[in-house]
């Protein structure tokens with residue numbers, strides 16, 4: 001049974017996939033109400049009210065996935081989640097239209113003073129001259145951040161005959177042309193726009209993107225909107241430019257601190273506000289709840305998620321295709337880690353054949369996870385494996401090769417340690433499963449699973465028999481035995497599999513034979 005905690009207000013109807021699943025026990029409680037049970041949850045679903053901090057993650061020891069029913073994940077410590085191998089997902093598409101419509105509504109309200117007019121009439125005033133507005137027709141709209149919401153807003157603005165200028169360092173000229181917008185530098189956009197609206201995520205680069213210095217470059221009488229994240233327009237700087245009459249008005253849905261209390265913007269009549277309502281429609285809330293509910297369920301049942309922040313996103317089809325290879329590389333990594341008992345500096349993997357056309361970065365993550373699991377005392381998976389490798393100074397890379405050595409697919413891994421390198425090659429054979437076909441330059445053929453002993457010895461008569469007899473005398477049954485050598489009389493290897501773990505004492509007694517060079521126990 002999977003334990004799922006829904007900590008914020010998320011549409012019940014949208015949560016139906018989880019509520020109806022027979023393998024899920026769903027709790028709707030705030031984190032503070034279940035302090036004693038935090039260690040039991042497999043999944044945590046939030047909106048923006050819950051902040052997922054490192055401290056919370058530490059308490060949620062069993063947590064595998066955090067889902068944000070919405071776009072912005074700035075309330076989730078992504079780095080801390082990744083470090084702990086916790087997948088973070090969001091629902092990036094479900095509230096796009098609602099937020100674009102809300103921004104448009106805010107823009108129209110702002111230039112026509114609708115909220116102020118409403119308050120005035122309800123105060124029994126009839127002051128028509130105080131609320132003379134401005135048309136949107138033929139005005140220049142500047143959109144900072146041209147992603148999902150920015151581009152939907154542009155469509156609506158163009159329908160109102162506005163000229164749309166955009167600034168987005170990640171937007172190509174051809175896409176801007178295709179969408180019929182004018183791509184500018186930030187400075188040029190600031191200089192030309194009558195109305196400026198921000199639609200970027202809040203990051204270290206966008207925090208205070210519009211500040212005292214950049215706002216000084218705007219036209220006198222400009223209008224500003226922020227329906228993205230508090231802090232993208234610096235609140236103190238905006239208050240300053242409103243105060244001196246350079247900015248004519250602003251529409252603000254989001255604040256640096258929510259709810260805002262002593263925020264200077266609240267003192268201006270020409271600032272209109274909403275309490276973070278961009279995504280607050282029935283449709284958006286249903287969409288985002290459904291999106292994360294399906295994804296969480298899929299993930300808990302071992303399937304790929306459709307929108308992850310810290311894991312490559314794979315379709316079900318691709319996920320199914322790569323699965324045999326992710327288990328193979330996990331096993332190859334585990335064999336390598338146990339054979340190569342020394343610090344490693346570099347792991348390099350070469351893909352050839354059918355596997356080379358798949359999502360190899362994900363397969364490499366599985367390799368690293370298999371390798372690191374046997375080295376460190378914390379949970380490693382595809383989410384945190386590359387981060388942990390980097391933390392430990394292990395470089396890694398992948399190559400594609402044409403040399404399939406006659407197989408349909410080949411994965412070769414070379415690990416460079418402080419004193420030597422070690423290699424392993426595996427393949428996945430349809431209907432037979434994974435095989436290791438070469439280890440440390442010895443050709444061999446074994447199924448990488450269970451309890452194994454990897455023995456290097458001199459190639460001379462009687463060694464194999466002696467090992468078999470020694471184990472037989474100890475009442476240890478050998479399940480399978482594979483041998484390999486490079487040349488007659490040189491060094492050779494044996495890979496033995498057993499039905500149970502082989503104790504240290506047995507390994508020590510086998511090592512006494514003079515022809516044995518090394519013995520390595522491998523647990524898969």
Ligand SMILES: NC(=O)c1ccc[n+]([C@@H]2O[C@H](COP(=O)([O-])OP(=O)(O)OC[C@H]3O[C@@H](n4cnc5c(N)ncnc54)[C@H](O)[C@@H]3O)[C@@H](O)[C@H]2O)c1
Nearest residue numbers: 072099145146147148149168170199200201227228278279
């Ligand atoms: N008010 C609300 O209720 C509400 C609802 C949904 C989303 N949001 C917020 O709206 C924002 C946009 O959401 P979206 O779904 O359009 O995101 P998105 O990822 O589709 O688009 C963001 C765009 O910002 C651009 N960008 C990134 N850094 C930039 C920079 N330094 N300068 C300029 N552009 C930059 C990206 O290239 C991208 O095109 C996010 O902050 C999100 O959290 C708010």
Ligand SMILES: O=C(O)CC[C@@H](O)C(=O)O
Nearest residue numbers: 047048070071072279280
């Ligand atoms: O949960 C909400 O209502 C806000 C969502 C919005 O800010 C988002 O980033 O998706």
